[in-house]
Amino acid sequence: MPAQCGGVVNSTLSPTEPDNQEGDIECPGAVAGNGPQASNSYNHLDNKMAGPTQPGPPGRHLGHYPSLPPGYQNTSVPHATPPIHPAMQAATQPYTQAPQPYQQPPGGLGPAQLSPSLAAMSLQSSTPEALRVVNLLQERNLLPPAPVPAPTPCLTQDLQKLNCSPEVFRSTLTSIPQTQSLLNKAKMPLGLLLHPFKDLSQLPVVTSSTIVRCRFCRTYINPFVSFLDQRRWKCNLCYRVNDVPEEFMYNPVSRSYGEPHKRPEVQNATIEFIAPSEYMLRPPQPAxxxxxxxxxxxxxxxxxxxxxxxxxxxxxxxxxxxxxxxxxxxxxxxxxxxxxxxxxxxxxxxxxxxxxxxxxxxxxxxxxxxxxxxxxxxxxxxxxxxxxxxxxxxxxxxxxxxxxxxxxxxxxxxxxxxxxxxxxxxxxxxxxxxREDPNQRASAKDIxxxxxxxxxxxxxxxxxxxxxxxxxxxxxxxxxxxxxxxxxxxxxxxxxxxxxxxxxxxxxxxxxxxxxxxxxxxxxxKIGFEAVMRIRCTKGLSIHTFHGNFFVRSTDLLSLPNVNPDAGFAVQMSIEENLDDMQVVSFQAALLYTSSKGERRIRVHTLCLPVVNSLSDIFAGADVQAITGLLACMAVDRSVTASLSDARDAMTNAAIDSLMSYRQSVLTIQQPGLLVPACLRLFPLYILALLKQKAFRTGTSTRLDDRVFAMLQLKYQPLAYAMLMIHPALYRVDDLTDEGALNINERTIPQPRLLQLSVEKLSREGAFLMDAGIVMYLWIGRNCHSNFLTQVLGVPNYAAVPDNLYLLPELDTAESQRTRAFIGWLRDQRPFFPSLHIIRDESQLKASFMQNMIEDRTESALSYYEFLLHLQQQISK
Ligand SMILES: [Zn+2]
Incomplete structure (x- = not known):
């Protein structure tokens, strides 16, 4: 280190070094296995439903519902909803103004130097698409063709570029309400979902004798602090001013002096520090x-x-x-x-x-x-x-x-x-x-x-x-x-x-x-030992309920004797003080752990989100998957502390209340139907999916351990995997083509579109893959094309498909290669190994497959359409 660098003696830095210090970098090609989920419970499923009773409506009870065939799309809507001409619908949309251009930061300044008032976007620039009015009773094909991406917070591009990946850190509301009363009005849960120790292919690692933190609130310096000048920085959590330490003035990446805002700590929302000895209570333990x-x-x-x-x-x-x-x-x-x-x-x-x-x-x-x-x-x-x-x-x-x-x-x-x-x-x-009475599995009113x-x-x-x-x-x-x-x-x-x-x-x-x-x-x-995680947030926000596996040692400190890369966490938040003067707020998760090589390390993630003061902006920023994931965690707690039926009611009411708030306070023009903003168009579907999920379902025989395991998983799985448990992905796979395929490591991965979970989407001539997280089903139609049977399954006809088949033969045909490439690719994207069951109509497992057809009516649960009608009646009351 050059002497003129003013006291910096031992800063070494490898800003884009893959985190291979543990010798276990994430390897997308390798099948990984951490799959704690109930999969084939078929030995225990009574293949009968709970008696031919009329399903009761979930949540608020309203009496009788029209019973509809599963494929309601083909029947006329039994409701006095006059169809709205598409042109007219467009004309009634309250948010039709053109999006405002993003505000550009002053030239030459990094976002970390922006004052908060410049950092947030103007309100008019909320994404019109998120607030496009959708009438769920009329628009049916709402599933995007590929998995739903996380919404992008409404920030300037420069801030967003630096923001934490939603795979690691995301909020149920990507626009934070200015006050608790505004949040209460929106009727949506506010919380964070984290996957803090996720395997990352690129992780900046910093070794420094001084880890720069706010001396008042102990926040780690991050991309969202502001530099008042070269010598002082303002904390983005407590707003107090700190000195820039001498060492920080030198940038080991550019080997230049006097550019503290270019340090990797202020250029990366996810970063890892190798901690000096003051971060150790005792010598780091061995593995x-x-x-x-x-x-x-x-x-x-x-x-x-x-x-x-x-x-x-x-x-x-x-x-x-x-x-x-x-x-x-x-x-x-x-x-x-x-x-x-x-x-x-x-x-x-x-x-x-x-x-x-x-x-x-x-x-x-x-x-x-x-x-x-x-x-x-x-x-x-x-x-x-x-x-x-x-x-x-x-x-x-x-x-x-x-x-x-x-x-x-x-x-x-x-x-x-x-x-x-x-x-x-x-x-x-x-x-x-x-403690389990198997006879009560299906009939019990409460579990x-x-x-x-x-x-x-x-x-x-x-x-x-x-x-x-x-x-x-x-x-x-x-x-x-x-x-x-x-x-x-x-x-x-x-x-x-x-x-x-x-x-x-x-x-x-x-x-x-x-x-x-x-x-x-x-x-x-990878494994971390003797770990603790603390989540800090901007003054005015407060974290109160944690979900996941841990012990809360003090109000905001989670004790994690081990931390593993496959664990997810969620927290609920409230707004204690008005965020009036703030354009943005930040959240920081810091995970201090001992690596398996005996190094004390700190992984820090910082998320920045805009503050808004109107309900429409709050709705525009709603992250429907994160909301669903957090509600699932809350419902698990509710099931244990109160009752399963309470938890089910709470989930239904969450949908009713938020959509009612939207209708009453955001929609400017009332029109008939079940109206939702586009960003929440999947909300009722996900709520219904939760009600039918193993953890929360009623009226269907469910083993107690299977149910409890599903509950544990909902609390502990990172959101991406929990969503597959909640709403499985369905694909048609007998006609896979290379059109639109991905090309990864010289393998061609077909990309079939996602289908709605309804038997109406199945065809006897086809073969369909259902990906439910830890289990996959490949359902073969009775009249499945012989091409698929011979080229993929290697059997001459449908009758020859063996029972209990769980492996696809490795045939040297294009069809076989495509199918195996697709399934292998799905498996590679998760750290646990889903088993594959190839099933025919006669298979025992068909019931498990069919139970995931969430949009369909069963003898004990509403169809999606019936559920929508239920919501609509409650909302327009
Ligand atoms: Zn501070």
Whole structure:
């Protein structure tokens, strides 16, 4: 570093260095597997609906509804809605003025130097398209041909260019209301959705002896601060003025002096710092992995142990870590078994502790061992474990004691506990009893037992959290396991839950494949230890309710003993003080963690949004997917604290209230119909989809664990994946062409258009792919073209399509290549592995496929059209 740089001695910087320090950069081509979602619950689905009763209307009860066939498009609208000529409709639109040009910042100044008043756009420039009036009772083909993109906040191009990616950070309202009363009027939830540790292909990483933060509110310097001059900057969260430190005057990228606004910290809304020692409470912990394995008779029957041991053997050199990495193993049935893996032993030594009431560690120092030093012993153990319990007749499960033992073992260091469980724990502390009455699955008015049966798992999770231990739960079971109780162990310790219902090594190959792929991703993905996340926002805004897996340590500090790249979070916000003088507000999430290489790092994301003072501007900025995702999180909480029917009503009312507000306060000209702004045109559909989602549906047989798992997922999945669970994507795939295809790494990826979820869109001559997140269905029509059958499925005719087919044959035909390329591409875009089920009309799984036809009426739920009528009646009351 040149001496004239005024005291800067150790700034090094690699602004566009891929974040490969963990050795696990995101690799779009690699199938990754973190797929904790209920997929094929077909073994448990009663293929009958809940009796031929007239479906009750959701939410506010109004009595009788006309029952319509699913394909209402073909029937006349049974409502006194005079059709509006398109020309007339256009004439009645209140927002027809031409968009104003964006205000240009003064020449030569970066956006960080703009004063806030120049930063926001004028109100007239709100996107007219977002507010185009849509009559849902008339316009039917509302789904865009491709997945819905996040709306772009109404900011100057220069600010927007610097803004955080919506994949990492987005708000339900991309225009923030100036006051809480305005927000109350809009009747839309205000909140943030985050995917803070997402795998990124490009991440600027900064090493600096001084991390520049506001000395009043501790905000990290970011692209949305303003520089008063070269020596002073104004914080965009608390508006107080700070000095620019001497070191910051030098820009290591341009190697120039005196341009603080060009530093990468003020050029990147997502950035990572390597933290100096003041960010450490103790020396950074090593990567520590403890595996806790159910080896009861039931577990051995499923055959999971083979897959687990083989996966860990295959990936043992790819576990994130360094020379300090430690591993350990505990197995359990009615007793707890430890493994002495101390370097120098000729083989692993098994130590059995049968006193499960007062658990102790037999040889505390040799149970968690250095992976490099004891690698051969570990490999020996993994090779012999499956055989060790092959003949066991032990049926009991002392999971609670095993978790206590594991906690004791990990407490001194912190680390990750991976628990594999295959049945209801029935012995010792934490023992559970079955609470599910299968006969009530479809008929119950309200769903019981969504809350935990005991606080044992939550308490243990909080103990874990305080010792920097996170617990990931892999539940592989055919039977009820009380996930509502067991899940607490991961939820409060910032772990993840993976669920493989009816896992069996022979009977369920699709689950086995999913488990294998998920394990590979799980074992090799990036991990952060002893993490905390804080979310700050501009003065006047306040964050109050958090969703995701964590423990709230103090009002805005989330304790995350582990953080993984596949975890999402959401927070609700309120407006405490009027934002009168502000043109923009900012939100900053800072995640402090220890990398698997023992570095203390801080990943910072900053999002900037405009403040508006009219309802129409608020509506124009509504992010319908983010709103849906946040409402889903709120509804999960409501289901547990109040009741499922309360939660369902709340979701329906959210649609009614916001659209009523729009109609009463934004629409200038009243006209008949169900009128919504274009940006919310999918809102009623998404709400109906939530009501029919496994988490919230009623009247359809749903296993309690499946329901609870869906709820956990809605709270924990990043929005993009949650949306697939809520509203699956449907494509016709028997006529894929290269027209409009993507070309990625010399592979041609066809891009069929999205279809509405209605049987009306199906055709017996076709084949249709439904992508529901962790599960995909390929439905083959009875009269499917023989070309598809022979060229893609490799069978001569429909009757020859085998049952339980879950793999597409690799045929050397253009059709086969296109279909596999498309499915592979869909899979590559998520960190978990969706299983594929190829189904015919006769297949058991057809019911699961059909249940996702959200727009259609079932015996227990309204069709989309009926739901729209219900909303309309409520709104025009
Ligand atoms: Zn500040």
């Amino acid at each position: 520590v992995y403890l595996f806790v394995l159910d080896v009861s008779h039931n577990a051995v029957e499923t055959g999971y142990l083979n897959v687990f041991c083989q996966s860990l053997l295959d990936n043992i050199n790819s576990l994130p870590g360094d020379s300090r990495t430690k591993v350990g193993f505990i197995t359990f049935d009615s007793t707890i078994h430890f493994y002495n893996l101390q370097e120098g032993l000729s083989q692993p030594q098994m130590l059995i502790v049968s006193d499960i009431e007062d658990i102790f560690l037999p040889t505390p120092d040799s149970l968690l061992v250095n992976l490099n030093e004891s690698k051969e012993l570990v490999q020996d153990l993994l090779k012999s474990l499956p055989n060790l319990f092959e003949k066991t007749m032990e049926t009991q499960s002392a999971l609670g004691s095993a978790l206590q033992a594991a906690f004791k073992l990990l407490s001194p260091t912190g680390g990750r506990m991976s628990v594999f469980q295959t049945q209801l724990p029935n012995l010792g502390v934490g023992a559970l009893q079955s 019981q037992h969504l809350a935990p049966a005991t606080d044992f798992y939550k308490k243990l999770a909080l103990d874990c959290s305080s010792q920097q231990v996170a617990v990931d739960l892999f539940l592989l079971s055919a039977q009820y396991c009380d996930l509502a109780s067991l899940g607490c162990i991961s939820r409060y310790s910032a772990g993840s839950v993976y669920y493989y219902p009816s896992y069996h090594h022979q009977h369920n190959p699709a689950q086995v494949e999913r488990f294998q792929k998920d394990l590979k991703r799980y074992l090799t993905r």
